[in-house]
Amino acid sequence: MKASQFLISTLKEAPADAEVVSHQLMMRAGMVKKLGAGIYSWMPMGLRVVRKIEAIVREEMNRAGAVEMLMPVIQPAEVWQETGRWSKMGPELMRVKDRHDRDYIVQPTSEEVVTDVARQELRSYKQLPRNLYHIQTKFRDERRPRFGVMRSREFIMKDAYSFDRDPASAKASYATMAKAYRAIFDRFGLRYRAVAADSGAIGGDLSEEFQVIAATGEDAIIYCPDSDYAANIEKAEALAPQGSRPAATQPMQKVPTPGKSTCADVAQLLGIPLQRTVKSLVLATDQLNEAGEIVKSQLWLLLLRGDHDMNEIKVGKVPGLDAGFRFATNAEIVDHFGTPPGYLGPIGLKKPLNVVADREVAVMADWVCGANEEGFHTTGVNWGRDLPEPFAVADLRNVVEGDLSPDGKGKLAIERGIEVGHVFYLGTKYSKPMNATFLDESGKPQLMEMGCYGIGITRLPAAAIEQNNDDRGIIWPDAIAPxxxxxxxxxxxxxxxxxxxxxxxxxxxxxxxxxxxxxxxxxxxxxxxxxxxxxxxxxxxxxxxxxxxxxxxxxxxxxxxxxxxxxxxxxxxxxxxxxxx
Amino acid sequence: MKASQFLISTLKEAPADAEVVSHQLMMRAGMVKKLGAGIYSWMPMGLRVVRKIEAIVREEMNRAGAVEMLMPVIQPAEVWQETGRWSKMGPELMRVKDRHDRDYIVQPTSEEVVTDVARQELRSYKQLPRNLYHIQTKFRDERRPRFGVMRSREFIMKDAYSFDRDPASAKASYATMAKAYRAIFDRFGLRYRAVAADSGAIGGDLSEEFQVIAATGEDAIIYCPDSDYAANIEKAEALAPQGSRPAATQPMQKVPTPGKSTCADVAQLLGIPLQRTVKSLVLATDQLNEAGEIVKSQLWLLLLRGDHDMNEIKVGKVPGLDAGFRFATNAEIVDHFGTPPGYLGPIGLKKPLNVVADREVAVMADWVCGANEEGFHTTGVNWGRDLPEPFAVADLRNVVEGDLSPDGKGKLAIERGIEVGHVFYLGTKYSKPMNATFLDESGKPQLMEMGCYGIGITRLPAAAIEQNNDDRGIIWPDAIAPxxxxxxxxxxxxxxxxxxxxxxxxxxxxxxxxxxxxxxxxxxxxxxxxxxxxxxxxxxxxxxxxxxxxxxxxxxxxxxxxxxxxxxxxxxxxxxxxxxx
The missing domain is CATH 3.40.50.800 (Anticodon-binding domain)
Incomplete structure (x- = not known):
């Protein structure tokens, strides 16, 4: 190629709205051009990168036995109504009406359509397993599109879907894809980690994110430098502390802490480590009637160490909270605790509620919490002596650097990453509502077991740049350089x-x-x-x-x-x- | 490729809604799968054909110096408002609102977006000429999608756009594309014709359609078997008949023709050839005020030989009708002619109107037309003697088989075709409203001259099948076979x-x-x-x-x-x- 026959268009300065380095450099290097909020044209220079990424993905997908097809961008609402995503998905799902006032969506993914294809085409166990994929334009109406093509509204994704006769076969298909993804990401020439991710209601461990490592990444990657353990922050387990709970050494005492409504402020005022404080988070679960109205609510008090952050995914797995929860309202809190948030604690409650202690809090002694009175905290609190043992003990928190690795092989470290791929075992999540069955050997219809596998084709160039740049510009790996x-x-x-x-x-x-x-x-x-x-x-x-x-x-x-x-x-x-x- | 690792899915019967052979065979061969009205998934077998077509198009476009980019499917309304197409295009243009209630369209083509790119990127005459193209999903909300992927709503199109400094250079760019298109269509291995098409308000001869020849095609292709003349029906010129008008031999006479309101019926009743009859078509042009209301209307009477069909494109070029016309209302006709349609003619009109005769009618003698009285026609009508010479004489009709070829090299023949490509010189149609200028050698801004060049990527497989099939199925040319x-x-x-x-x-x-x-x-x-x-x-x-x-x-x-x-x-x-x- 001769440069005179190509379109090279570099800029000295990035536009003001380019916040991250990949966005700045892609604009300056003439890779993309903004058309609207979160909508970009791929200029010739950038498109060459996209095409190289697509080619690698296509080769490895085909090598792994997946078959390429092409599903539509504009999809009728009907199949989306079958799975309920039509109503479950919020404004991120772009909806459109045709000239006859019929409903359609602009596809964000294609589970419904591919399952519709599968239930028509894959009718016998002899046709399984099968993996179908496409590389196609997607749209998600992000509330706040930003960072250029990193979080754009229109983007290209490779999404693959596997169909199997039973969970064992589905897990083998999942493993094939997880291996193909490693081959794909190896070929890109990027530093990446495959990290365990939460698999939601499906359970099991069959969900992995592929994260390109970059200091500027939005996601925390938890890993163990001494083993191959890696998980995202939602998934990484905080083990129960080693050793048992120390004995109480202090009397319980109410102390004035005027204006000190955070654990950090209280610790500083009292001259104690933040690790001695306990924060109280109040959740609620609701019982609904058939009309969907709240009939009865149950409050839950979650206790976490002052320096720890709550992990909503983990909280959502606590028995009793696993059918859905919300944060309690101010009125509910005042009603139960007699005081608004800032001075809450599990001692002397007016009304009963379920106390759930994080594993770490469950083995603490002589701790400090709110006194349920504005301007006061309680010190020297001890389980059993000052309050009953908790209703439940669970892993409620995000891990932090230095926590023990769940595989017992060292301590956890944290780095940042950009998610560009995801492999996920779906089970019958889509095949069940859509009744996607095949006939087994005995001629009986069985639900197909599914998996889904995505790669953010147009996000990858941005992730590659976040990882590989210097003050002069981008540094592409050979495999995906324009x-x-x-x-x-x-x-x-x-x-x-x-x-x-x-x-x-x-x-x-x-x-x-x-x-x-x-x-x-x-x-x-x-x-x-x-x-x-x-x-x-x-x-x-x-x-x-x-x-x-x-x-x-x-x-x-x-x-x-x-x-x-x-x-x-x-x-x-x-x-x-x-x-x- | 081994068949066991691919998805082969053939059907004995085509679905009932598959009307044409290509649709039937594509469904039976498992090439496409219907998702909704005019919306299809490309199954693996069909996608292979699409990809081969894309690869040929891409290679030849690149060889011709065009540069590939990728413009978005969802495009903000703003650029479409700049050219006026936002309001001019009807319900075929799929409109969609985002979560913030902002307007977007699903692209049917990309003139606006590429012109927006060009006005930002191509700032100097040194950067011209330039040709940018993309191969991307399009959507047209057809009122009646049919014939499978032949007239679907979602489809893939290759659209290229050339930018030049002046008309001479733009015409050279057009010629380069017309040549590239011949190379592309030659490589497909299909029988096709490049036919001259109407270039609308731009004028000149810089519009060609690429038609795949098929007996089932929707379009009439006019060609001369003895020369390389080929044009579509809108464009093909009907030459003035050779020789001059014969002398009158009959007296003018009113004859009863009760219930015979068509030329064919009248000819049969009178026992004369249809070629002796003249049909009357009444048009109107309106003068509007600033509010867009009709202030004054002018009626036009068009005279065509009874066996000829009016050509609206040609009529729209008659001076006086070239700013837009409509068919007259029944009330207007009664007001002018004293009788409703069926017995109209140019003789003895109550009010003046402009009579335009087709070239053929202008040299007729002793002809038959309506007598402006229900149930009566007039025979033996002659120009000059019975009525004034026409206000204007023009080519108003579609050519028919056997007409003289406009190049004077023989007689015209007609075959059917399927339009799969179009090259078009645009001039400043888009650059002017969008103010897409470049700086010339003297630093003065000049409007860019544009051309646009489309190929219906996903329509081609259907056209190829219409041309190449037998009772056992499809017969692919090697180059685009799955x-x-x-x-x-x-x-x-x-x-x-x-x-x-x-x-x-x-x-x-x-x-x-x-x-x-x-x-x-x-x-x-x-x-x-x-x-x-x-x-x-x-x-x-x-x-x-x-x-x-x-x-x-x-x-x-x-x-x-x-x-x-x-x-x-x-x-x-x-x-x-x-x-x-």
Whole structure:
């Protein structure tokens, strides 16, 4: 490819609304162009990256036995009503009416449509297992689209769906996909982790996120440096502390803490470690009548150590809270505790409620909590002596750096990541409401077992950039770079030798199947180098009159501090040896 | 590819709503699956055809210097309001609101978005000419979607847009695309014609449709068998008849024609050729005030020979009618002619109107028309003697078989076609309202000259099938077949020799880059052959025990009446020699 025949459009400054480095660099490098909030055109330079990602994904999906199809962007409401997602999904689901006033959605994923295909096409156990996927435009009407293509509204996703005859086979299909994903992400050339994720109501451990590691990532990745344990923050288990609860050493005592409504403030006032304080969170569960009205509510008091954060996923698994919960209203809190939030605690409650202690709190002694009176806390609180043992003890919190690894092989560390893939065992979540059955050996209809497997195709370039950039611009891994090599001639318009050498090298590399661009735009060296450094082409070779006199070209990898001289005659072979793809 | 790892799903019967053969065969061959009215999933077998079409289009577009990008499916209303298409386009334009109640459309084409990109990116004459294209999902909310993917609502289109500094350069860009389109359609292996089409208000001859020839096509293609003239029915010019108007030989006479309100009925009653009758069509043009209300209307009487059909595009070019016209209302007709339609004519009118005669009518003598009195016609009518010469003479009609070719090289013939491509010179139609300018050499802003170039990617498989099918199924050209060769082993499960020979041939062909499928499903020969004939794979090779004993395989092209024996050792080379791709 010659640069003069391509569309290169770099900017000195990123637009003001580009908050993160990947968005800034993609705009500056001319990879994408904003059309509206969360809606981008992929410019030629960016589209090349997308196409390379798609090609890798397609190859590995096919190799893993998945079959490509293409499902529509605009989907009739009917199938979405069958699974209930039509009403369950909120405004993120873009709804549209046609000229006859019939309802449609703009697909955010395709579980319903693929299940509809499967229930028609896969009628016998002989046709299973089967994995169908497509790479297609999706839309999610995000409340606050941001970070460019990282959280855009329109995007391209690869979504695959497996259909199996039973859970054992479905789990094998899941494992095949999890392995294919590792092959895909290995080929991208990005540092990533496959982290265990919560599998929701399905249970089991068959949900993994593929996270590209980046300090700027939105997600916390929990991992053990001494083992292969990795999970997301929702999933990572906080083990019960080792050892048993110490004996009480302090009397219980009410102390004035005027204006100190947070654990941190109270700890500071009392001169004690934050780890000695306990925070009270009040939840409610509701009993509804047939009309959906609340008939009766039950309050729950959750106790967490002052320095810990509640994990809603884990709380949602506590028996009694697992059918859904909400935070209690201010009125409910005052009614039960006699005081508004800030000074709450489990001592001397006016009305009964269920006290659930985090595993950590359950083994604490001499702790501090609110006194259920504004401006007062209680110190020296001890289980059994001052209040009954908790109704339940459970893992309620997010893990923190230094917690024990659930696999017992060391301590947990935390890094940041960007989720770009997800493999998920669905069970019969979709096949059941849609009655997607096949006939087994005995001719009896059985529900299909499903899995779903997504890769955020257009999110990946942004994640790759968040991981690989410097103050000059992007640094692409070879496999997904828009071009692998930039041939940069200096003074091509003045020197026939430079022109000939640059074009020969370009042609040789093209013939060898290397994705090379020859910068024949006639830019000055500084501007030309700055462009390719911003765009992030990993390999650069400079052709100059001075170099040619010595029979040399100058090679520099985007990460190299300085250039390496390469004899002209060896340049093509040298470069081919450097390229990893 | 092995069939057991693919999704093959053939049907004995097409669904009842499949009216045309391509729709029937695509459904029966498992190429597409209906999700809703005019909305289809592309099943794996069909998607392979689409991808091959896309690849050919992409290669030739790139070769012609166009650069690929990707514009969004969901586009903000704002750019569509700039060109006025937001309000001008009717319910075919699918409109959607986001969660913030902002207006968007689901793209039917991308003129607005690409012009928005161009006005930002192409700022200097140095960056022109430029051609940008994308291959993307489109939506048109057809009133009556039908014929499967032939007239679906969601479809994939390749749309390219050229930007040039002046009309001369734009015309060169147009010519480059017209040439690229010929290369593309040649590669598809379909019989097609590039036909001149009307270029609307732009004028000139820079609009061509690419029509796949098929007896079932919706469009009439006018061509001259003795020259390269070809045009669509809207465009094809009806030349003025040779020779001058004959002298009058009959007196004008009012004759009773009770109940005979059509030219055909009148000709039959009077025992004269239909070619002697003249039909009267009444149009109106309106003068509007600033509020858009009709201030004054002018009626027009169009005269066409009884056997000819009016061509609205041509009528719209008659001076005075070129700013828009409508058919006159019944009330207007009665007011002017004193009688409702059926017995109208240009003789003895109560009020003045503009009479426009078709070229053919202008040279007729002794003709028959309505007498402006119910149940009566007038015979022996002659220009000049019985009525004034017409206000205007123009080409108002569709050509018919046997008309003179406009290039003077023979007579016109008509065949049917399916439009699958269109190249069009736009001028400043979009750049002007959107103020898409570049700076010329003197630093002055100039409007860009544009062209647009579409190919109906997902319509092409249907058009190809309409052209290439028989009672057993589809017959794909090699270049766009889902698989090029089907290797059909007989009794693969019983015979190790058959299995080994079939797999070796498959592997050899794969290694040679041939798109082959090995049918390892274990179907009986009859069912297996019927499947591949229905699916339309062009080349079939049968591996059987009986054949192997003689050292032979049996080859049959989908169009061949019988099989040819091929020595086993030569089979791979033989097949590679047969494949055209």
């Amino acid at each position: 071009f692998t090599i930039a041939v940069c001639p200096i003074g091509m318009d003045r020197s026939a030798e430079v022109k000939a050498a640059a074009e020969k090298l370009h042609d040789d590399l093209v013939a060898a199947g290397v994705d090379v661009i020859l910068d024949d735009r006639g830019e000055r060296p500084g501007a030309m180098f700055a462009d390719w450094e911003l765009i992030g082409v990993p390999h650069r070779i400079v052709v100059s009159d001075r170099g040619l006199k010595e029979g040399q070209l100058e090679y520099q990898h985007r990460r190299d501090a300085a250039a390496t001289k390469v004899p002209v005659a060896e340049a093509s072979a040298f470069l081919r040896g450097r390229v990893q793809a | 698989f090029t060769i089907a290797v059909c082993p007989i009794g693969m499960d019983r015979s190790a020799e058959v299995k080994a020979a079939a797999e070796k041939l498959h592997d050899d062909l794969v290694a040679a880059g041939v798109d082959v499928i090995l049918d390892d499903r274990g179907e009986r020969p009859g069912a297996m052959f019927a499947d591949w004939e229905l699916i339309g794979v062009p080349h079939r090779i049968v591996v059987s025990d009986r054949g192997l004993k003689e050292g032979q395989l049996e080859y049959q092209h989908r169009r061949d009446a019988a099989a040819t024996k091929v020595p086993v050792a030569e089979a791979s080379a033989f097949l590679r020699g047969r494949v055209q791709a």
